[in-house]
Amino acid sequence: MFDLKKKKGFVCDLDGTLFMGPNPIPSAVKFVIDSTNSGRFRFFYLTNNTSKCPSEYMKKIAGASIPVVPEQILTPLITLESYIREKGYRSVYLIATEKVKAHLAERLADAGVTLDYDPERNELIALTYDKELTYDKLARATELWNMRNEPPGPMCPIRTKNRTPVDFVATHPDNCCPSECGPIPDVGGMLKLLETTNGMKPSHVFGKPSPTLLSPVLAEFAPEEIAVVGDRLYTDKAIADNAHVDFVCVLSGETTREDLARYPGSPPSIVVETFDKVESSGK
Ligand SMILES: [Mg+2]
Known part of the structure; x- marks a missing residue:
């Protein structure tokens, strides 16, 4: 059972979760900004894309007005x-x-x-x-x-x-x-x-779905204190499963309800339309 009250941090996929291509997903990004500013959750940003430097991802995230430091970028x-x-x-x-x-x-x-x-x-x-x-x-x-x-x-x-x-x-x-x-x-x-x-x-x-990418986060938090948030079952859910942490599946990207119904593995911990809805689903 997914328990938002236990969570201290989220490891967020970017494309399909916080962004659609170059454009921020407004409600998801607002949730991240508000929760960062209030200190309610810590966020980490996960990408497999090694064609870019972490500083370029910092720029993209900061460009959506999300406060970010280099230690939050996981590539x-x-x-x-x-x-x-x-x-x-x-x-x-x-x-x-x-x-x-x-x-x-x-x-x-x-x-x-x-x-x-x-x-x-x-x-x-x-x-x-x-x-x-x-x-x-x-x-x-x-x-x-x-x-x-x-x-x-x-x-x-x-x-x-x-x-x-x-x-x-x-x-x-x-x-x-x-x-x-x-x-x-x-x-x-x-x-x-x-x-x-x-x-x-x-x-x-390396990279998703290898859990080694989450090592810096798991050095700080217990597995039950974090969750991976993403839109791809075969990468985002796989890394969460491999690291034994909760997976929040967002429907703002690649995965549809039909995909979930067909998915042969264990279901995500929770499924939400956009990341910000994690709040109401956790209650
Ligand atoms: Mg994605």
């Missing part, structure tokens, strides 16, 4: 940064937009991490939602993998001196990104392209 770029630090990697071949690369270079400067292609030194290939992706970037990922990870054979006569296998991770699994003109390619498609080429597969895929 798999944070998980990637933690992963690189935990593993102690110093040389990463990062496939990312120039902006995201500059962001991560700055974040990881204290750890002496470089993010350029270097077949002898690279310890990790990290794939993000690179909207500036080129054939060369993809070819380098496969070449690096071939030279370091597969046994030498006729397909790859050139081997690096460094024989330590290179690790490979991706920031999120989304097959497509929604756009005004329907689905466009996202990391999931890039992963399939690489796998089809030489069989390379990531050791980790």
Whole structure:
């Protein structure tokens, strides 16, 4: 039973929950602004989209007059940064937009991490939602993998001196990104392209539905004190389920009542038309 009185924080999906494309959903945004200003709830903002820096999301959220600080933005770029630090990697071949690369270079400067292609030194290939992706970037990922990870054979006569296998991770699994003109390619498609080429597969895929993205929130709150709010069952509900926290399903985005009726998994903790209605449903 969903109990609003127990809640201290909400982890909010953005598109379909607080925004429809570039436009704020007025009643949902007003609820967030009022609850932030009164200190009633803490809010965190969740996105799998790693084509943008957290600062760009701050701008979007602040643009809707919602008070926001960097610690409230949760993107798999944070998980990637933690992963690189935990593993102690110093040389990463990062496939990312120039902006995201500059962001991560700055974040990881204290750890002496470089993010350029270097077949002898690279310890990790990290794939993000690179909207500036080129054939060369993809070819380098496969070449690096071939030279370091597969046994030498006729397909790859050139081997690096460094024989330590290179690790490979991706920031999120989304097959497509929604756009005004329907689905466009996202990391999931890039992963399939690489796998089809030489069989390379990531050791980790961060982002929704992996619960690692919620680690900063669960370090502060008990699972029963928070809920994930979102419009997609297979990503937003999945991350809530994987982290064992409540899921508030909003009908302001992708999911319809028909989808919910057909959904084979457990039902959401509550279903509301727009996020602000959580108030009346919780009573
Ligand atoms: Mg959404």
